[in-house]
Amino acid sequence: MSTAQQKANAAAAALDYVSDGMTVGLGSGSTAEVFVSKLGEQVRDGLNIVGIPTSEQTAKLAEEAGITLKEIDHVDRVHVTVDGADEVDGRFQLVKGGGGCLLREKIIAHASDLMVVIVDETKLKAQLGDFPLPVEVDPFAFTITAKKIYDALRASGIPHADVNLRRRGDGLEPFLTDGGHYILDCSCEAIPDAAGLADRLLHIPGVIDHGLFIGLARVVIVGEDRGARVMEL
Template sequence: MSGELSPIDKAKFVAAKQAAEFVESGMRVGLGTGSTAAWLVRCLGEKVREDGLRFKGVPTSTRTAELARDVGLEVISLDEAKWLDMTIDGADEFDEDLNLIKGGGGALLQEKIVATASDQMIVIADAAKEVQALGAFPLPLEIIPFGWQTTQALIEEVLVSMDVMGRQTTLRMNGARPYITDEANHILDLHLSRIGNPRQLSMVLNQIPGVVENGLFIDICDKLVVGHSDGRVEVRDINEGTISESQLAFVEDDNLFSDI
């Protein structure tokens, strides 16, 4: 029941519920990965069951694909879709220019590919994810397993000349073993504290041999949907330069909460 949700989960839910309204029948939609994106998938499943919504979803991870099928969504691959009307995904951090850090869920590579193959990217997040400067959340890098320690050393060497506050890097683990992405790669988390020039850092990191992609999403997000624990939802459209706000009510018997 919604009354059992934490304030953060309530904020994620209302953001997801608002974003689900942008999806129309006949669309091809990228489905993000992570806890906020999971709320979106559940909301879209409800619209399919109750409102007759029909669209094709392109998941950004195997776990999103499994959840999407479980709630009744039609799932296709990006190769089948070719191009998407929109992608809706969460973020680990965002700044006032709608630049993002993503990859906390370990799917940054597929998320970036899908987002850039879309007419627009809509990001859903709770208000706590907003920061003045990116970097408090560790920046994920997807790297190939071969020679990963050499790649790590090269990254740390490059960070010395970058506008960042910290330079510690750690290999993401899954228990006693390295975390493995859907593309069979590793993830390095960069603990930078503050990133002074995200655009420059993104370009430099992607030039390092062994780095597949980084979790900085620069100039990719078109619209941001921010949820608050009291049900308020703010929609920021960077292309239109507009900000709108609405209020969503919680429904105590909502089917979305049956598995919480």
């Protein structure tokens, strides 16, 4: 069975966490996009919810699906956020940001009563670090920031760290987030202390945020070939 089917199964299971009258954070990325599509089907069948998109791309997809959207500043509560992840470990620690939306994803997840993460089986890891860790930075003096990030990685027990500026598809210009920031992708191989590294990174001037989501996910839904496995903390 393909990962596409696993993503669809995870997204379908996440619908059980959405009910009438809710304000729902809408994540970004391929699995979250499947969820947005399925949620749109329920809206067209009469479900009354408001969506809070985590990216401009998600907003576009949600509008096309017929989901009513609001800005995060215009709501007083987000009941649940459903989002994907690039990696999930056994403690529900995440690496996110492969799509470049990590800052808005984290803001909305942190503002939510509940974060539900939907993934296919390939995203489950015994230890984070196989997927490059994205760090969102201010473009000003980003080379200095990159050196400080490298030092933080080494100090966190990552001996073979590598930090690279993410570029657009043409490989010429830097990739820009929806907020106008750069992304530095950090090859780590393994992250022995995700919480410690998260703290180190946030103390570096120039770092806007990073793709380590610690203590935010409470439900992880893993799409399988014949359904989905729901895990809760």
